[in-house]
Amino acid sequence: MSNNEEKPRVETEDDDEPDEWDKRIFSTGCHSEQDKMNDCYFAKKDWRACKDAMEAFRECWKRQGNDQRTETKDA
Template sequence: MATDESKTPPPTAAEVDEPDEWDKRIFSTGCADENAKMTDCYFEKRDWRACTAEMERFKECWQKNGNEERTSSKGA
């Protein structure tokens, strides 16, 4: 029995290369490289405890670039 799958065309190269909203937010922090290294570490090791150096570098970058207000709770 044949399946009737949706024939959605694959994304074009321009669509794949275009930054999405998440990418734009990460790039605007100034810590995109540190974030990539941190997530790559987790993807490779599957354990955040094995990525403490990468997390620390991301945290230092986050603070150096003044991003604390992005994650602070307002009115808490």
């Protein structure tokens, strides 16, 4: 592409609206804990370094009754 050619426009989604994933996470009542867990992994790239964040999410999940709602079973 030469300098005089226009780059093709890429349509982007309006990021202000929650998508299906966001809606599902919000419905669990644990979106804050989910964000912290994901942020930890993004920063450290190692789930083992995120045990506290994972445990906080797990406890929230149970406290909100999501085990029964989703039929989650601990291994």
